[in-house]
Amino acid sequence: MPVYSEKVMEHFMNPRNVGEIEDADGIGEEGNPVCGDLMTFYIKVKDNRLSDIKFKTFGCGAAIAVSSMVSEMAMGKTLEEARKITPALVAKELEGLPKNKYHCSNLGAQALNKAIDDYLRKQGVKVKTKRRRKDEQE
Secondary structure, eight states: OOOOOHHHHHHHHSOSSBSOOTTOSEEEEEEOTTTOOEEEEEEEEETTEEEEEEEEEESOHHHHHHHHHHHHHHTTOBHHHHHTOOHHHHHHHTTOOOGGGTHHHHHHHHHHHHHHHHHHHHTTOOOOOSOOOGGGOO
16 A cells, blocks of 8 residues: 555545536546546636636545645646646645656646646637647647
């Protein structure tokens, strides 16, 4: 059984910002078919800042802790600041994750970025997707 830091256990046992935002400005979903974790982030944006953030996560304790931590780290930040939340930063804030659970921190950061992308697209901003196949490039 993996050994988790007290901070991971705290966020798993008492996750922050759980739920759904009915009229979300942006929604991002990320999953890992290998482990079955699925994270969905909902954001509200006011004056280019994340005024509210909620998440729903189906997954292990580490996935829930990561979602909770990402939501806390992103709350109140500008979109640009929120985009700087990396998997390594999330893992550091949680005082480490077991190697076999590190992928969870990727999912949290990616789901948040997808929610921001969704918001920007709705605002008419052209968003570059990171991985495009050659046949999809403009």
